[in-house]
Amino acid sequence: MSAQSDGLGVGAASELYQNVTCPFCGLLCDDLEISRTGSALKVVKNGCPRSAAGFERALPAAKPLVDGKEVSLEAAIAAAAARIKAAKLPLYGGMATDVDGARAVLSLADRSCGVVDHALSEGQYRNIKVVQTSGWITSTLTETRNRADLIVIVGSDVHKLHGRFFERIVCARQSMFDDVVKKRTVIFIGEGLDTSAATGPRVGEVITLSCPNTRLTELLGVISARVRGAHLEATRTAEPKRGLLSSLLPHSWTASTPSEEIAGVKLSAVDAVVEKIKAAHYGVMVWSPPGLNFPQADLAVHLICEIVKELNVTTRSAGLSLGGNEGSPSAASVATWQTGYPLRISYANGKPEYDSYRYSIGRMIAQNEGDLLLWLASFTTDLGPPATRIPTVVLGTPGLRLAKQPAVFIPVGTPGIDHAGIMIRCDNVVSLPMKNLGRSQLPPAADVLAAIEKAL
């Protein structure tokens, strides 16, 4: 194992790779064509801005560092192990890696009695909280692509977050059921969402309900009520009665707002959308958790899922959560199958202990809990560790943004570029093989973590 980003990995000086899986967003598109010349990659086919930025980034030279000084990989591993050994409560954050990397983090955390969490857990927990309180009915990418006759995009700028979602899913040229699903209606709910991609022969009507995300929960509450056939007049009293609706409508739907509007949307427009949703044969409500970036956004996800459940009493409908960047579904799934808990687990007592608030590493860092942070970020350079006073061991892709010099830095490969691996897609069903494109000889994080564990 060597940890140098210069020098070629495998194979010839140049090569063309097909059916390449892109690790840079949760969709894990696997139809990319990538060429490599030396260590330079180019997206030849089926790219998007995010994949181009990820694959085509020039990889800076990077060497293992201990206290800022270049050392051998072995010395860096020994230094990392020594820090972990000395720590009372090591925190294993970031977790931006593939399945094998997640397995290795959990194994090391288990052995060293640490805490594990993923950098993007805040978004993922908007979903997990819903699963763990009320559950949901969901769809997957192929199911939606072929069967949806109506797609509602909720509160997330999906086109910006997932550059090929519209091309591959919403506007797909062919579907298995062209004879029954001819056109699909696309509805956007939110503010400033890029609707430009909802176009082409597959797309029928496009409707937008413009509403700021801070008031999304209100609007979803009303949609939910209307889908259930509730008469909103019943709640239009100066003193809202305690109950489902009033709790969902914190400050607007009272006698003091007698206009036929909710969160800035005309009630008639809401009702028109509700009629379409109810009439659809397979309406899919889509959101991307990072897009729902406001306090208690899990309540918005909950409402989406309750709307879907209600629709299923008479027709078929499903939710579809996107997101899943930086290997977050891989981390959450591996943690769940290996421990029973999705993330935010502490092994401090030898057993896995789960608390989605207490073991949020973001919160722990902010409140000075833990005495060592091991941060793993193997995909994008943006995912640097949070500012902290405790010493940090970073396993990162070369060029990773670091606010300060970590105690130990070990450059690691990117799954699907520098080494092979497996990752799990945002729908938590499909997992995909990641190819070694031979860009460098950077080691897989899993190998480095295993070596650290061995050195404990």
Next chain:
Amino acid sequence: MMIKLTGGKVYDPANKVDGEVRDIYVADGRIIVPAPEARVDEEYDLKGRVVMAGAIDPHTHIGGGKVTIARMLLPEDHAKDEVAHTELTRAGTGHACPSTLVTGYRYAEMGYTACFEPAMLPANARQAHLEMGDTPLVDKGAFAMLGSDDFMLRQLAQKHDFSLVKDYIAWTMHASQAIAVKVVNPGGISAFKFNQRKLDLDEKHAYYGITPRDIIVTLARGLLELGVTHPLHIHGCNLGIPGNVETTLATIRAAEGLPIHLTHIQFHSYGVGGDRHFDSGAVRIAELLKQNPNVSIDVGQVLFGATCTASGDSMRQYNGAKNADPKRWVVMDIECDAGCGVVPFRYRDKSYVHALMWAIGLETFLLCEDPWRIFLTTDHPNGAPFYTYPHLIRLLMDRSFRKDMMQKVHPDALKNSTLPSLEREYSLYEIAIMTRAGPARSLGLKDRGHLGVGACADITVYADDADREAMFKTPKLVFKNGELVVRDGRVVKVVQGATHVARPEYDKAIEKPLKDYFDSYHTMRMENFKLSDEEIIEGGRGEIIVQPTKARVS
């Protein structure tokens, strides 16, 4: 190194050994006949002990998306059963849907050395194998789910040439690394996507226009002609619906003599008699089974307590969601391939319905005379978690214990079942058939489930305790591939089991239309859909064993 297991009472039905005192020699992971001059390196005195092959669970949900959804759904259920790491073993959690590592440890600690995941969605196969790869100590294998996938339903609707259908079945087994094929609510998972809420055996799918009967017969004949040893594994229509015994009887007849396996038949044995219009159909099923030697079953016994049901049957699970306890559940439509539903559930002995389900399962065990055609399962975790097997074995082996347990359940349930009148007690030999020799033969595991020369040295040694629950709960010794892995019911060494697959022949030309199909409609390339051997075994995760298939017919 040679190990000698001396003087145990051996129950090895595959070799017709019924409690004879025998010595067993093991070298290089196999059971051997030692050369006359060979030196014994290690000897275990097993006088008075009971020796069997390692047990095999032919139907247990241990890996794949729906199991992990079930794990995620109920953190409070895990919190009651957290397991600390030791020098040897990793931390994890247990109860209804234990973590992968704990699953492996606990199966081994119960004397099991092989487990088969029966509902692997081809679209989710990679993850199912990843999870099984993280399940130590036991051999694994999985059944590919077909019959609600668009490609097959389209083939049937368009009346494609049967050899193409067989090519597709075989291709899917290769691509998903399966050992067998299962059909779940045939066509019904797909029908639910088209808003059908029920699909009876002869009811047409609203879009494809074909019936569950068409699907069952096609798959059953296809597997037979492909030479796959395990017959079509059928989770029938109408799971859980009173009166579904009629569907089950009709399904047996629909097979027209083709080999089939009806899984968790307890959930499909409900009549509509009695004051409550819900009674046992077990007697009728057992009668028809007697006349149809082409049919094998496993029971899916219900045992009382909290569990979580996890199934590919999204249609029936959605229907069952109204009874979720606690009130949270997940249903998924998956990749125009399949679906799933996860619903937590609590079986209560004072509930008439639940007590009757319990009684029907036991009736089925006791009424079916041929232990080679009935396998011991709870459909983990659907009827109960797998840890309850020792209790179930005692219920079958110990009549007075069974009668004691009957005192605790809703009395009316017993009136609508023949259970109180059944005096049968299973013998150790029959238990060994039902938990070892039978599943091995049915799955086509050549060198598993028996103790003959050349067999893999997966061996379990029990104390001959009159309390059969205690006996089967805590084996004295368990050997995996000839290595001692469990002593007195505790793991003493962690090894990796193998993954068993079957690879029937197919014409590679099927990949041309399949590739077009994937490229046109799927969000995954055909090339990436296929799961390689390396992906399963990398990182020291055991080996792949290709079990033989018979020559393909046409």
